[in-house]
Amino acid sequence: MLRSALILAAIGGALPAAAQQVAPAVAPVLTDATLLDVVAEGKATRVPDIATIRAGVVSQSPTAAAALSDNAQRMTRVVAALRKAGVADRDIQTAQIQLQPQYRYAENQPPAITGYQASNSVSVRFRDVAKSGSILDALVAQGANQIDGPNLSVDAADAALDEARTDAIRRARARAELYAKAAGMRVDRIVSIVENGGDQPPMPMPVMAQARMVKMADSTPLAAGEQDLRATVSVRFLLR
Structure with a gap:
């Protein structure tokens, strides 16, 4: 019996440290805090020193091709006016292009297409807020008939x-x-x-x-x- 106890004691002493039970660490209690x-x-x-607006052209025509053609011509003049005013290409970004049929509704009859509406708009960022008003007027003069904004922000x-x-x-x-x-x-x-x-x-x-x-x-x-x-x-x- 004594020999068995000694063997067990020896085995227990040979166990690695990781296998031995370690008392958990206790966080210090701040009694005075x-x-x-x-x-x-x-x-x-x-x-604000940056103004962002959305400017575009809405065109209507009996056919889709005519609506797109008119819209493209007028939008080309709008973008040219922006560049002439000193707006950099990186501050001009196409925002949306749409082509939608226009309908006439009558009682007890299916909707009838009467024409098409084309729209094209660009997002424009002005880094000189003081010039925004004059540029907006120039856009309208060149055919822009849809303007949203401005959204003012800090650079x-x-x-x-x-x-x-x-x-x-x-x-x-x-x-x-x-x-x-x-x-x-x-x-x-x-x-x-x-x-x-x-x-x-x-x-x-x-x-x-x-x-x-x-x-x-x-x-x-x-x-x-x-x-x-x-x-x-x-x-x-x-x-x-």
């Missing part, structure tokens, strides 16, 4: 968003200091920072009360306004 979660939003205000959005992120952290810190002071504690450090919304930039929000009117001679006026680019962060602080 408090966690505080703060959600804060920061913003950076910019005057250097990344730099503005970084400014908004910095502002968000500053606001979060100030709020944490307020809570800590009210609780008779102090902010020890930041434990974690999470930017809400993933990688998608926040949508710009126009501030029309501070709009700046852009007008060239008697051209179509365009109010550039201002936009707030926003960033939201969730910050966890350690208070002591």
